[in-house]
Amino acid sequence: MKIIECAIDGPVILEPQVFGDERGFFMESWNAQKFAEAGLDIAFAQDNHSRSQKGVLRGMHFQNPGPQGKLVRVVSGAVFDVAVDLRRSSPTFGKWVGVELSAENKRMFWVPQGFAHGFLTLEDGTDFLYKCDAPYAPSNEHSLAWYDPDVGIEWPTEGLEVQLSAKDREGKLLGEVEAFA
Template identity: 50%
Template sequence: MGGTVRNNLHVAANPSRFESDHCLFPGAESDCDRSFFTSAGTQFIRVLRSESVPFELESEHFDGAVKVIIPRVFPDDRGFFMETYRKDMFTSLGIPYDFVQDNHSRSARGVIRGLHFQWDQPLAKLMRVTVGSVFLVAVDIRKGSPTLGQWFGLEVSAENKRQVFALPGFARGFCVLSDAAELQYKCTALYNPRGEGGILWNDPEIGISWPTDNPVLSEKDKKAWSLREWLELDHANHFIYP
């Protein structure tokens, strides 16, 4: 594979310490953190909100294969209301896919889940956090990709209400920053345990700047492939760039 895993760019030493570029939801009394980290080319997008626009496309990464979306929030003295998904609006944002399965996980502080993907019945994911806060990561594992081995990460929380969409061909994972966190995600294919795979969370050729050096891991995630091992498998031919 020599030389195909590209060096990281714009990598923060400590994801828990970053400068904020804050945004204010229309009508909201508090702002939300917009900062994130990436080792891949990033396109920053600012979509001005209006009364008729329920979602903002905050940024795109890996030529649009990974997108960050923020819903419009309507707060009042009872709490708040927001739409979390609308097929017509997501189609207009470049996400025209049908979701067929929803999943919900709860994890304690310091847990890392990932980096996961499904090569048989490849699936895209739309991910959001409903309790707590996580550092969410996507890694390009597509053979022949100019950004192979590069990663994107950002804080996603119940407070900032970000959603992250990632196409097949990306290994995804997260680290819990709060005492507990619940992550919900929509999938474009049904779960297939015989077709799932994983990349080692601390693969040095990827070099993710996780907010912990001593995470809580499942036995399966401890034994995940390195990126180099993955690319040597026939399974990797399911994810060919472009």
């Protein structure tokens, strides 16, 4: 497994070793020992799966209290996946990092606790899987505004009709969210 550091300390891109032939492919998407050896000693509490059509934007979500770290990947389709640093003590507070995840590139993205997370689907029928290191707590969930000019996420929206949930349309600006210490 290859680990690619991001411009922000914490999130990492993971490229699994893929074994393929004319029949298809095989890869390990999770191995506790190998991840721990790579510095990602994580105990997961919950697995989630979402399916979305092209142009759906989900995010930017975080839980506080009870933050979640997420190991995310795409098994069908493609997304532009984003993490925003919400740790006030961090030198990269309010900065973002984005990566394209797809069934084709098989990349995974680790989004640690203390970050808002979201993604924009780039293809119809995109299946997005994520392992969480803490359970979902609806009363602790918050949304950072996906369009916040102070964060400045460069979403690849050209040619897309962005679809949002009511909750995501009401996301708060960076200066208004309940950030982490």
